Amino acid sequence: MKLWFNLFTPDPQALLDFYQALLGLPEAVASRSPIYRALETADFQLGFNARPAYDLLGLPERAPALGSVPPVTAYCTFMLDTADAVSRCAERVAALGGRLIKPPYPTYYGQWQAVLADPQHNVFRLSALGLPAGVPTPAFPLPD
Structure with a gap:
């Protein structure tokens, strides 16, 4: 498939x-x-x-009104080969007209991830299996 x-x-x-x-x-x-x-x-x-x-x-x-910002109803995750590739792309996104929403961070499921938006406000993630050396896996965030 x-x-x-x-x-x-x-x-x-x-x-x-x-x-x-x-x-x-x-x-x-x-x-x-x-x-x-x-x-x-x-x-x-x-x-x-x-x-x-x-x-x-x-x-x-x-169809949304012309010129409106679409709601986030779905997003893509691009699985990159390395945590370094995630960080490099996150650094470049603004120069390409996109926006960094959440800088690269460790997830509780052991991925290095960033949340971004393209120039037309579509949200997407970049992620890689594994964390950079020395970055611990955080605990699962429990609700308060």
């Missing part, structure tokens, strides 16, 4: 450019259309659909 995850966007090319520059992923050229761009690996395709896709999918009532 291969996962294809799509984001709605007013500018598919801009999001393709952002994620390609941040993560170094190749474009899925065969999938390109006037309203669609995508990045692809052997395991997944990350697609970017322009506004007309709402109508094509029978979702016109779900």
Whole structure:
């Protein structure tokens, strides 16, 4: 099975450019259309659909108002090879027009993770299995 995850966007090319520059992923050229761009690996395709896709999918009532910030209803996690790769990408995101929401941190499940937003406010995570040397695994955060 291969996962294809799509984001709605007013500018598919801009999001393709952002994620390609941040993560170094190749474009899925065969999938390109006037309203669609995508990045692809052997395991997944990350697609970017322009506004007309709402109508094509029978979702016109779900299209957000033009210029509004979409709510966070889903997010991608890109599993990178190393904690250092997570930290390097987190350092670069602002220069590419994105935003660092939560800097790299250790999770209770032993991953080094950062929470970011792309230039169109879609939230995503970068994560790697394992923690940098000397960083302990925190305890599970219990509610107060």
